[in-house]
Amino acid sequence: MMALLLRDLRLAFRAGGGFGLGLAFFLLVAVLVPLGVGPEPATLAKIAPGILWVGALLACLLSLDRIFALDFEDGSLDLLATSPIPLEGVVAVKAFAHWLVTGLPLTVAAPVLGVLLNLAGQGYLWLVVSLAAGTPALSVIGAFGAALTVGVKRGGLLVSLLVLPLYVPTLIFGAEVVKRGATGAEVQVPLLLLAGITAGAVAFLPFAAAAALRVNLR
Amino acid sequence: MSVWEYANPKRFMQVSRRVLPLVVGLTVVSLVTGLVWGFFFTPDDFRQGSTVKIIFLHVPTAMMAINAWVMMLVASLIWLIRRHHVSALAAKAAAPVGLTFTLIALLTGAFWGQPMWGTWWAWDPRLTAFLILALFYLGYIALWQAVEDPDTAADLTAVLCMVGSVFAVLSRYAVKFWNQGLHQDSTILKVGEKDPIDVAYYVPLVVCIVGFVLLFVALVLMRTRTEIRARRLSALLARERLA
Numbered sequence: 182m183m184a185l186l187l188r189d190l191r192l193a194f195r196a197g198g199g200f201g202l203g204l205a206f207f208l209l210v211a212v213l214v215p216l217g218v219g220p221e222p223a224t225l226a227k228i229a230p231g232i233l234w235v236g237a238l239l240a241c242l243l244s245l246d247r248i249f250a251l252d253f254e255d256g257s258l259d260l261l262a263t264s265p266i267p268l269e270g271v272v273a274v275k276a277f278a279h280w281l282v283t284g285l286p287l288t289v290a291a292p293v294l295g296v297l298l299n300l301a302g303q304g305y306l307w308l309v310v311s312l313a314a315g316t317p318a319l320s321v322i323g324a325f326g327a328a329l330t331v332g333v334k335r336g337g338l339l340v341s342l343l344v345l346p347l348y349v350p351t352l353i354f355g356a357e358v359v360k361r362g363a364t365g366a367e368v369q370v371p372l373l374l375l376a377g378i379t380a381g382a383v384a385f386l387p388f389a390a391a392a393a394l395r396v397n398l399r
Numbered sequence: 400m401s402v403w404e405y406a407n408p409k410r411f412m413q414v415s416r417r418v419l420p421l422v423v424g425l426t427v428v429s430l431v432t433g434l435v436w437g438f439f440f441t442p443d444d445f446r447q448g449s450t451v452k453i454i455f456l457h458v459p460t461a462m463m464a465i466n467a468w469v470m471m472l473v474a475s476l477i478w479l480i481r482r483h484h485v486s487a488l489a490a491k492a493a494a495p496v497g498l499t500f501t502l503i504a505l506l507t508g509a510f511w512g513q514p515m516w517g518t519w520w521a522w523d524p525r526l527t528a529f530l531i532l533a534l535f536y537l538g539y540i541a542l543w544q545a546v547e548d549p550d551t552a553a554d555l556t557a558v559l560c561m562v563g564s565v566f567a568v569l570s571r572y573a574v575k576f577w578n579q580g581l582h583q584d585s586t587i588l589k590v591g592e593k594d595p596i597d598v599a600y601y602v603p604l605v606v607c608i609v610g611f612v613l614l615f616v617a618l619v620l621m622r623t624r625t626e627i628r629a630r631r632l633s634a635l636l637a638r639e640r641l642a
Contacts, residue, residue, distance in 0.1 A: 325562065329555050333545045342541055343559065346534040347566045350573040357577060371576070378569065389562050396554040 182266055182274050189278035193247075203240035203283040204290055210236035211294035222299045229298035230308070230359035236294075237287045237312060238319060238352055245323040245340050248279050249331045249394070258331075262398055268391040276317075276324035276387070284316030300363060307362025311375060315355040318379040321386045322347045328390035332397040350378050406483035408627050415620050422620065426613040433606030441599050453511040455604060459611035461504035464532060467497030467615060471539075472564050475557035485623065487553035488630070490560065491543055492622030496615060498536035505529055524574040525582040531570045535563050549630070 193200045214232050215225055252258040261271050291312050292305050300308065326344035330336035354375035361368045405411050437455035444451035474490035477483060508526065509519040520526065539556055546552035596604070 329542065329559060330545070332551065336545065339538075339541055339545050342534070343538040346531050346538065346570065347562070349531055350566065350569040353570075353573040353577045374573075374576070386562070389558055393555055393558050396551055396558075399551065 182270060185261070185266070185271065185274050186278055189275055190281060192251075193278065193282040200282050200286075203244050204286050206243055207236050207240040207287055207290065207294065210239065211297050215298065225299040226301055226363070229295060229300040230304065230363055231356045232298060233291055233294060233300070233308060234311075234315075234352055234356040234359065237284075237291065237316065238348055240287060241283050241316065241319040241323060242341055242344065242348075244279065244283055245327050245344065246330075246337050248275055248324050248327040250327065250336070253331045253397075258394070259398060262394070268394055269387045272324055272328065272387040272390045272394065273321075273383075276321045276390075279324065280317050280320040284312070284320055288312040288316060300359075303365050304359055304363030307368055307372075308359050311355045311358035311362075311372065314372065314376045314379055315351050318351045318375075318382040319348065321379075321382045321390075322351070325386045325390040325393070328393040328397070331394065351375065354378065403481070403483070406477075406481070406485050408485055411485050412624060412627060415624055419617065419620050419624075422613055422617045426610060426617050429606055429613060430610035433603050433608075433610045437600075437603040437607060441603060447515060450511060450514050451600070453507050454600065455607045457504060457507040457511060458604060459608045460500045460507065461529070462608060463611050463615050464497055464501040464504050464529070466612075467493050467500060468532065468535070468560075468564070468567070470619075471497065472560050475560040478553055479557050479561075484553075484630075485627065487557065488626040489619060489623045490556070491553070492626055493615075493619045494536055494540050494543070496618045496622070498533060498540065500611075500615070501529060501533045501536060505533065522578055523582045524571075524578055527574040527578070528567075528571045531574075532567060535567055539563065 210232065214228075218224060218228065249258060252261065262268055264271075266274075288309055291308050295305055295308055323340075323344055326340045326347070329343060330339050333339055354371045357371040358368050358375060361371065405414060434455055438452050441452065443449050471490045471493050474486045474493070478487040478490065505526070508529075512521065513519050539559060542556050542559055543552050546555055
């Protein structure tokens with residue numbers, strides 16, 4: 182499993198692997214929104230939590246089809262399926278690798294972009310906490326969507342359509358944590374719900390994704 | 400004699416051929432009765448005027464939009480567990496019907512919201528949850544269309560339906576948490592409690608709900624029969640190509 186994780190990370194960091202694509206997209210969103218909305222600090226501060234979470238979500242969405250599609254095309258997914266690791270484990274490891282490559286850098290970079298969007302001072306801690314708690318769910322849900330569509334040629338649009346409604350609860354609770362944190366309100370309830378969704382998704386969705394992969398590899 | 404005998408496509412076609420005209424007839428009778436009664440023979444509301452009559456389309460379609468998804472979930476589970484093809488095809492057949500009901504509920508809601516709330520759309524929890532439900536239907540239908548092999552498509556959509564159900568419920572509560580609503584609570588189950596719906600509306604509404612349930616059954620039976628025929632056709636074509 183460790184070898185698989187390292188292999189996925191190495192593939193992602195090498196040229197054309199798509200590391201940085203999500204980050205660049207996230208940066209783009211944070212730069213373009215003020216240009217579109219106008220530079221008023223009060224307006225920006227108000228929409229910053231939502232924009233940051235939406236940007237992180239879309240940046241995550243961008244790289245989903247890399248999770249399984251390339252391995253499916255060159256046949257290494259068949260090898261992984263016949264390897265001693267259960268397919269559920271493969272899914273979990275690949276989702277974890279996806280998170281290390283997209284979710285974690287997004288979490289680390291988010292405060293910087295928060296400055297661009299004039300996020301209120303109390304919000305930074307909760308921005309990082311909520312992204313750290315929420316982005317694993319985005320990766321696992323995305324891995325499920327990617328597993329469903331792995332056999333479909335050019336399934337990028339389809340993945341977005343399938344995954345977007347599944348992202349709704351995570352987005353709502355995640356943005357709510359930051360919004361409340363930025364205004365100094367109580368964040369415990371949405372944060373716990375967000376973490377709960379992540380925990381549930383991480384626990385159950387690898388099984389659903391592995392089932393979908395088995396169907397697609399039949 | 401077990402209920403699973405009807406899962407045999409041949410048996411299903413025989414039975415549904417006989418049942419379908421009956422269901423269609425009952426649908427027409429109850430829908431015509433309910434809608435004509437509701438639209439023309441109920442009094443105007445003292446505050447809402449005649450716009451209150453949108454309820455006879457809005458409430459039944461909204462109920463069926465959710466029930467159609469539940470039916471798809473049950474059919475998907477039957478397909479995954481017992482591998483009856485008719486079940487998978489019924490789930491496939493129900494999805495566009497459910498999507499249509501969802502869109503009708505959203506549209507009639509907009510027409511009702513405009514005069515009552517002064518807006519076509521509000522980010523109210525119920526409205527938002529229905530928009531998300533429409534997205535779920537779209538994704539489900541798109542996945543059926545995108546995957547070529549019918550058995551693979553049936554398996555994948557069944558898994559999606561199960562996971563989607565969980566997330567649909569989660570979204571419902573998430574949006575409730577996220578925004579307080581304009582939309583009122585349901586009053587039809589409150590008869591006998593405080594603030595119930597008036598009997599003058601209640602009776603024709605129940606007739607309409609029955610009518611829409613029957614309409615759903617009739618449409619799903621019809622579409623499932625079409626799917627079975629389409630499957631037979633493609634099997635015939637495949638056989639001919641081999642010969």
